[in-house]
Amino acid sequence: QISCSVEKPVVIGLAADSGCGKSTFMRRLTSVFGGAAEPPKGGNPDSNTLISDTTTVICLDDYHSLDRTGRKEKGVTALDPRANNFDLMYEQVKAIKEGQTIEKPIYNHVTGLLDPPEVITPPKIFVIEGLHPMFDERVRDLLDFSIYLDISDEVKFAWKIQRDMAERGHSLESIQASIEARKPDFDAFIDPQKQYADAVIEVLPTQLIPDDNEGKVLRVKLIMKEGVKHFNPVYLFDEGSSISWVPCGRKLTCSYPGIKFAYGPDTYFGHEVSVLEMDGQFDRLDELIYVESHLSNLSTKFYGEVTQQMLKHADFPGSNNGTGLFQTIVGLKIRDLYEQIVAERAGAPVESAKV
Ligand code: ADP
Numbered sequence: 001q002i003s004c005s006v007e008k009p010v011v012i013g014l015a016a017d018s019g020c021g022k023s024t025f026m027r028r029l030t031s032v033f034g035g036a037a038e039p040p041k042g043g044n045p046d047s048n049t050l051i052s053d054t055t056t057v058i059c060l061d062d063y064h065s066l067d068r069t070g071r072k073e074k075g076v077t078a079l080d081p082r083a084n085n086f087d088l089m090y091e092q093v094k095a096i097k098e099g100q101t102i103e104k105p106i107y108n109h110v111t112g113l114l115d116p117p118e119v120i121t122p123p124k125i126f127v128i129e130g131l132h133p134m135f136d137e138r139v140r141d142l143l144d145f146s147i148y149l150d151i152s153d154e155v156k157f158a159w160k161i162q163r164d165m166a167e168r169g170h171s172l173e174s175i176q177a178s179i180e181a182r183k184p185d186f187d188a189f190i191d192p193q194k195q196y197a198d199a200v201i202e203v204l205p206t207q208l209i210p211d212d213n214e215g216k217v218l219r220v221k222l223i224m225k226e227g228v229k230h231f232n233p234v235y236l237f238d239e240g241s242s243i244s245w246v247p248c249g250r251k252l253t254c255s256y257p258g259i260k261f262a263y264g265p266d267t268y269f270g271h272e273v274s275v276l277e278m279d280g281q282f283d284r285l286d287e288l289i290y291v292e293s294h295l296s297n298l299s300t301k302f303y304g305e306v307t308q309q310m311l312k313h314a315d316f317p318g319s320n321n322g323t324g325l326f327q328t329i330v331g332l333k334i335r336d337l338y339e340q341i342v343a344e345r346a347g348a349p350v351e352s353a354k355v
């Protein structure tokens with residue numbers, strides 16, 4: 001029996017180190033598409049996959065070729081390409097993109113072992129998230145859009161402390177040591193992927209507080225590549241100009257240290273990019289509409305959609321700053337890209353949403 005409506009997914013890559021906000025980003029993305037993502041029903045409870053009506057997110061840790069013991073024996077980290085099976089990753093992402101069902105391995109984060117595979121059917125949007133979505137050129141070429149979450153060392157440290165110390169009882173020294181131990185492989189294999197990303201969300205310590213080392217207030221940059229098909233970068237006030245904007249005042253409540261936006265063209269690894277930057281944090285999320293009204297090319301379906309999404313998930317980490325704002329915006333851009341690709345396939349080119 002031949003099915004005539006084979007789903008050919010749009011494939012998105014999301015790269016970041018672990019503990020850098022990938023799952024939070026995925027929750028924002030699936031929400032933009034109108035549904036929460038859940039683990040597969042009736043499957044392995046330790047599956048790393050998330051499925052919503054439209055979107056399936058797989059974690060590339062599932063392509064570890066060496067399990068925890070194997071890595072220990074060989075003295076390689078999970079970041080090392082030698083611990084990962086890129087041939088299988090390529091074959092399976094390609095198969096899904098062609099509309100085929102795959103049997104994907106599962107890396108069990110609890111046991112550190114490879115579990116029996118799970119069946120993945122082609123969704124509308126297929127997201128591969130993890131350490132290496134843009135590492136292998138063959139896999140990279142399958143991506144319709146790619147994102148890199150670039151968390152600076154200072155901020156990564158602050159987030160790890162918050163999670164591993166507060167929630168898992170690790171010591172400050174052991175957290176420091178584990179970050180240090182990962183660093184050489186991170187620099188060699190993970191970080192270079194950002195040059196290939198269509199959008200990078202860079203998270204830095206604030207510049208609004210002199211010598212800040214708390215890592216609570218963040219300066220976040222959204223770096224958007226120019227000339228990417230189906231992707232029109234967002235801009236502030238006037239496209240292509242350079243602007244610095246302090247929105248605090250009558251229409252936006254700001255407490256210390258305030259909020260500062262910046263926008264302008266730049267180059268990033270030799271590519272022309274547009275960069276939107278936000279330093280500081282919002283006091284009142286409902287006032288975000290004021291900022292939203294000054295941004296263009298947001299690919300919203302109605303006025304205020306960014307603010308609505310942010311309010312809806314006010315409890316997610318980063319909702320009061322540029323991380324949540326830019327993740328939401330990238331989610332909207334991905335929805336737009338998806339709709340354009342679908343329309344193009346149907347032979348009816350549509351104008352991208354330009355609210
Ligand atoms: P990943 O999926 O990459 O491991 P998560 O989305 O689960 O990352 O986030 C891991 C932890 O990092 C969160 O529990 C939170 O403590 C912290 N974190 C993530 N994103 C942010 C953010 N935007 N602002 C502050 N903390 C964050």
Ligand code: G6P
Pocket residue numbers: 017018061068071077078079112131
């Ligand atoms: C996963 C994560 C890595 C992490 C690893 C733990 O693969 O994506 O970021 O380092 O698990 O590895 P370990 O060798 O400590 O079990």
